Amino acid sequence: MLTHRWYMIISGTLFLLVGLLHATRAYNEWEMFIDVLIVPTWLSWVAAACLLFLSYSAFVALKKR
Numbered sequence: 001m002l003t004h005r006w007y008m009i010i011s012g013t014l015f016l017l018v019g020l021l022h023a024t025r026a027y028n029e030w031e032m033f034i035d036v037l038i039v040p041t042w043l044s045w046v047a048a049a050c051l052l053f054l055s056y057s058a059f060v061a062l063k064k065r
Contacts, residue, residue, distance in 0.1 A: 004065065005062065005065070008058045008059070008061055008062040008065075009058075009062065011054075011058050012054075012055045012058030012059045012062065013055075015051045015052070015054040015055035015058060016051075016052065016055040018051050019047075019048045019049075019050075019051030019052040019054075019055055020048075020052075022044045022045075022047045022048035022051060023044070023045070023048040023052075025041075025044050026041050026042075026044035026045045026048060029041055032044070
């Protein structure tokens, strides 16, 4: 059974990894395509900020409990 503690650890870690991946993609200016659409670099900066905030929030909520 997945407890609240493990849920927060897993989700916080996944948000952290994906956020760092987006930040790395934006910093290195790697191109990303979805079908024929080119995803702008600034969108990865926004995604990285949101994901890293969610990761931070998950670990803060874990610590409060």
